[in-house]
Amino acid sequence: ARPRDPAGPVDLVVAYRAVVSRLPPLLVRRLSTGAAMDAMSTRSLVAASAAGIAIVTGAAVLLAPSLETQRLYWKLKLRAYVYHGRAAVGGACRRLFSSADADRAPAAGDASVSRVWLRRQLQECGLFEGEIPPIASVEIMGDALQGGFVGDMSKLSVKYEGEEDGASTAAGLPHVLVFKTVKGLLSTRLAALFLGHAREGLFYRHFGMKGGKFAHLLPASKQLPRVVYADGDVAAGTFSVLMEEIGECRTLSHMLGNQCWGPPPPLPAGAPTDHAVLLRAVFLEEAETHAALWQKRELLDIPWLKHVDWLRGKNRAQWVLGVEDMKKKWAMVTRLAPPDLYAGTIADAMDTLFAATSWEAFQASMDISDPTLAWTLAHGDFHGGNQLWATERVGASSRPPVVSVDFAEMGVFCPFRDISQYVISNATIEVRRKHERELFEAYYARLLELGVDGTRHPLNRAWALYCAGGIERWLQMIVLMGYMSATSPVLPVKFMRWFVKQVGSFIEDHEADIVASGVYRGISSGYCMVTM
Numbered sequence: 001a002r003p004r005d006p007a008g009p010v011d012l013v014v015a016y017r018a019v020v021s022r023l024p025p026l027l028v029r030r031l032s033t034g035a036a037m038d039a040m041s042t043r044s045l046v047a048a049s050a051a052g053i054a055i056v057t058g059a060a061v062l063l064a065p066s067l068e069t070q071r072l073y074w075k076l077k078l079r080a081y082v083y084h085g086r087a088a089v090g091g092a093c094r095r096l097f098s099s100a101d102a103d104r105a106p107a108a109g110d111a112s113v114s115r116v117w118l119r120r121q122l123q124e125c126g127l128f129e130g131e132i133p134p135i136a137s138v139e140i141m142g143d144a145l146q147g148g149f150v151g152d153m154s155k156l157s158v159k160y161e162g163e164e165d166g167a168s169t170a171a172g173l174p175h176v177l178v179f180k181t182v183k184g185l186l187s188t189r190l191a192a193l194f195l196g197h198a199r200e201g202l203f204y205r206h207f208g209m210k211g212g213k214f215a216h217l218l219p220a221s222k223q224l225p226r227v228v229y230a231d232g233d234v235a236a237g238t239f240s241v242l243m244e245e246i247g248e249c250r251t252l253s254h255m256l257g258n259q260c261w262g263p264p265p266p267l268p269a270g271a272p273t274d275h276a277v278l279l280r281a282v283f284l285e286e287a288e289t290h291a292a293l294w295q296k297r298e299l300l301d302i303p304w305l306k307h308v309d310w311l312r313g314k315n316r317a318q319w320v321l322g323v324e325d326m327k328k329k330w331a332m333v334t335r336l337a338p339p340d341l342y343a344g345t346i347a348d349a350m351d352t353l354f355a356a357t358s359w360e361a362f363q364a365s366m367d368i369s370d371p372t373l374a375w376t377l378a379h380g381d382f383h384g385g386n387q388l389w390a391t392e393r394v395g396a397s398s399r400p401p402v403v404s405v406d407f408a409e410m411g412v413f414c415p416f417r418d419i420s421q422y423v424i425s426n427a428t429i430e431v432r433r434k435h436e437r438e439l440f441e442a443y444y445a446r447l448l449e450l451g452v453d454g455t456r457h458p459l460n461r462a463w464a465l466y467c468a469g470g471i472e473r474w475l476q477m478i479v480l481m482g483y484m485s486a487t488s489p490v491l492p493v494k495f496m497r498w499f500v501k502q503v504g505s506f507i508e509d510h511e512a513d514i515v516a517s518g519v520y521r522g523i524s525s526g527y528c529m530v531t532m
Contacts, residue, residue, distance in 0.1 A: 069324070072317040080190040083236040087184070105229070105240055108152055108184035113138045118158070121229040121242065126210035128173060134161040141176075150192045151200075151408075152183040155245065176245040177228065182238045193237030194322075195408065199304045201232030201239025203407040206302075214302070217377075219292040221285065223393070223403045234304055246403055248391040252282065253384030256426040260498035268391045276435040279427060281400045282387065283419055283443040286379075290415040291450035293377040299412045300368070306380055306411025307526060311368050316359050323357055323523055326476065329483045330354075336486035338493060345504040346478060353475050357522030365520035372456045374416065374465060380409025380527065382418035383425035413525055416462055417469025419443060420506075424474050429505050440466055464517030467510035469525070474503045476527045 091109055103116045115135040123132045141155040156177045180200075182192045192198070206213040208224045225243040232239035250268055256275055258264035272278045293299060300308055309315040330350060334342060342350075367373060379386070386406040393401035419440060423432055444462055448454045481499060485491040514521065 068317040069321045073321055076193050077190065079235070080186065080193050080237065083193075083238070084186045084189050087189075091184075105231070106179065106181075107240075108181045108238075111140070113140065113156060113179070118156075118242075122173065125228045127226055127228065132173070133163075135159070136161045136163075150182055150188040150195070150197055151180050151406075153178060153180045155179075156242075174228075174244055178225075178243050178245050180239075180241045180243075189237060192239075196234070196237070196304070196306060197408045198232030198234045198237055198239050199306060199410055200406070200408040201230045201241055202234075202304050203410045204230035204241050204243070205232070208407075214298075217293055217296065217298070219288045221288050221399060223390075223399075223401070225403060225405060232304070246388055246390045246392070249388040249403070250391075251385050252278070252387040252389060252402065253426055255389055256384050257428060259426065260495045268389055271389055275427065275431050276439065279423070279431075279435070279439055280442055282402060282422070283439060284446050285400065285402060286382070286415075286418065287443050287446035288450065290376045290378070291447050291452055294447075294452050295371075295373075295375060296377070299377055305377075306409055307413050308411065310362075310526070311366055311375070311412060313363060319359060319362070319526065322526060326479050326523070327354060330479050333479060333482035333486050337482060337496075341493065341496065341500060342478075342482070345507050346475075346500055349471060349507050350475055350478075352521055353472065353523060355522075356520065361520060361522055362524055365522075365524065372461075374414050374457050374462065375412055376415050378411060378413045378415045378418050379404065379407070380411050380413070380418070380525070381406060382422050384422070385425075409527065414465055414469055416466040417473050417525060420466045420470025421473050424470050424502050424506050429502065432506070433509065437463075461517070464513060464519045468514045468517075468519045468521055471503070471507055471510070471514070472521070472523060473525050473527045474506070476523070476525070478503060 087107065091107065102114055103120065104114060105117060106113045115138055118138055119132050119135050122128060136159045137157075138159075139157040141157050156179055158173075158175050158177060160173060182188060182197065204224075204227045207215055207218055209215065209227045209230060225246060227241065227243045229242040230240065248268065250265065250271070253259060254264040255267060255271060255278060267273060272281070299305060300312065302308060310319055334347070366375075368375065386404065388403045388405060390401045390403045393403070423436060423439070427436070440463065441459070444459055447457075478499065481491055481496060485493060485496045
């Protein structure tokens with residue numbers, strides 16, 4: 001029945017009487033417990049039935065998100081097991097029955113790379129002119145490279161037929177390439193599937209490769225590694241990227257002090273030594289990407305970019321699953337960590353974050369039909385460890401030779417939190433307090449120079465989003481890193497204290513600005529929301 005339709009209950013009564021009239025008298029007497037089936041008792045029974053249906057329906061509505069979330073969790077987990085098993089069986093079959101030079105892309109754990117496949121990729125990528133000579137050998141080098149939480153990286157040494165000491169017919173061709181894929185472990189495959197890390201390969205393929213489908217959207221100033229091959233499989237949660245080795249380089253994390261990891265290596269020749277100057281250069285470069293794709297509706301039609309489905313009001317279950325998992329992990333972190341580690345500022349901020357978080361509040365704060373909402377293509381994991389100062393590119397232009405890498409979190413979102421994440425991650429507290437506002441205003445001014453409408457996005461509002469966004473993203477990271485610190489020796493507590501201090505000081509310095517602005521303070525960006 002339609003509860004708001006007056007005819008509804010009457011129709012139910014008529015239907016009920018029609019059914020009862022066809023029942024045997026004895027059964028009717030039992031059903032009615034010996035009472036006369038008058039209109040009043042019939043209506044009472046119908047009302048009770050309607051109340052029961054309403055209760056069941058209400059319970060189903062309340063439980064639906066939880067049931068949907070659980071269904072998604074087990075669906076993804078089952079998929080991870082299936083694809084992991086398929087990869088293991090496929091790897092065994094390749095080792096037993098397939099030629100080492102079969103024309104196929106390498107996978108995690110492969111002991112060799114097909115020369116036929118590699119030659120074809122070098123020919124088709126558009127980076128090299130003329131005919132690619134046959135490849136004499138491809139060797140997987142033992143150099144350990146950092147691939148992040150789920151990535152596995154290795155170097156490939158390439159030799160071409162007819163060359164001598166890297167010369168002759170192979171002049172201008174790469175002799176060392178870097179191959180990145182998902183680690184061949186079930187746990188990392190599961191994490192990559194939940195996080196959607198296939199987007200890293202898809203970003204390189206469609207945005208970063210020559211002739212990529214969306215390469216025209218990026219400004220010419222955007223510096224990326226030169227990519228030979230890239231692809232991603234959303235269903236399997238895997239990706240593969242084959243790119244140039246950027247020779248002599250330093251991460252900007254090293255150049256900005258190396259956080260808590262000990263003395264940094266020497267700076268590259270000619271690199272700026274003033275941290276504020278370096279940060280300014282990085283932010284002005286990133287402003288060009290943000291401005292070029294500011295509110296670009298075309299981005300909303302790329303389903304694998306992070307946040308696109310959430311901004312469209314879809315895939316609530318994934319968002320809820322991530323939030324609930326963060327809460328569980330935070331409870332575990334606080335139980336296992338030293339009592340003083342998160343007490344005070346961090347614990348209070350985490351309480352505020354979770355209390356303000358809901359799907360409905362998130363949707364209200366990110367209404368993409370609102371022209372005053374700030375959104376664009378954002379890196380999503382913007383810090384100095386994901387940028388390289390490429391000495392070999394010095395002099396190629398007047399721009400700083402900063403090459404961005406690691407696009408597993410690339411998506412459509414508020415760009416200001418990228419900037420604040422970088423500041424919290426890599427600027428010392430002293431440098432941040434002295435230069436933060438001027439750095440942000442320089443970045444903001446560059447956005448306006450490049451066409452962003454300052455009347456729709458006033459500075460004070462942008463600043464409030466910067467403050468709240470950095471806290472929101474880094475609190476998520478505190479949960480993930482704290483979980484690692486509490487459950488494994490990967491991140492000792494003494495290092496965790498450094499990050500807690502960085503985040504805590506930022507919160508204390510900006511709490512008043514956030515409260516005064518009234519911006520949404522719950523979880524938004526989905527940064528590292530993952531069940532591992």
